[in-house]
Amino acid sequence: MKINIINSFNKEDYSKTINLVLTKAGNITNNQNKSINIILVDNKEIQRLNKEYRNKDYATDVLTFPDGYLNNLGDVFVSIPKSIEQSEDLGHSKERELGFLTIHGFLHTLGYDHHTDEEEKVMTELQDKILNSAKLYR
Template sequence: MYVYIEKEKKIVLAIHYKKIIKDVVNAVLKYENCPFECEVSVIITDDEGIRDYNNRYRGIDKSTDVLSFPFIEYKIPADFKDFDKNPLMFNPENNALMLGDIIISAEHIESQACEYGHSKKRELAFLVAHSMLHLLGYDHENDNERLIMEEKQRSILNGEGYIR
């Protein structure tokens, strides 16, 4: 597993964010039975930074907690069948399946942890799990999709000890 984490210099997180991110990425891939080594990039920024990304890439001029930019379009979420037949999905330098990018707002980690009454560790873990599921093709456009994602997030986070 290759997880590239970049935290902007001005961001201060008083938690072991690298370990949390790597552990949750790994837990999601294990939960979804991913048969490949994978690659994910994570950027931690502030509300201004995520607002810029959101505006630039999605045309939405407001901040948000997390953005997911999947590299792969799935017919069925987390269906890895026949991926090995498409070498363009794999980084030629490390042979890892390139899942995509995650961008997280550090300010939202703090405010949402306070709002929901749990730790910053749990909030970061939730945002990573949520975003990883998006990178694996899950969405929450309707109630059925939302319920599926919520159950997967809960199972993954509980399995890692991030209980609400």
């Protein structure tokens, strides 16, 4: 899988976790020949995007914009501050939360969703399978 990481948040390198989970995800979902863009942002930027595209005026953790054109799955925006905050609230590593949000967005680019209990169950099981294969446990 071709993984493009655009870090608009800071100079820290998050690529190890992102590349690990997306490589596992590409193999598990048979999407090795696809590309995806992961854009790391702050809360202000993700709030702006959330308001503009979803009419929700608050900072969220991840936003996905599926594409599907020429094997490009789309763009996944991840708020690094939200990721860190949630990892602390949930009591697991920052890497696990970043991996989770990345995989959550990735699965949305493939059409997975969680509007119904059944959809949520399918998506959660696949997320857990990918994260466990990357050894990113709760």
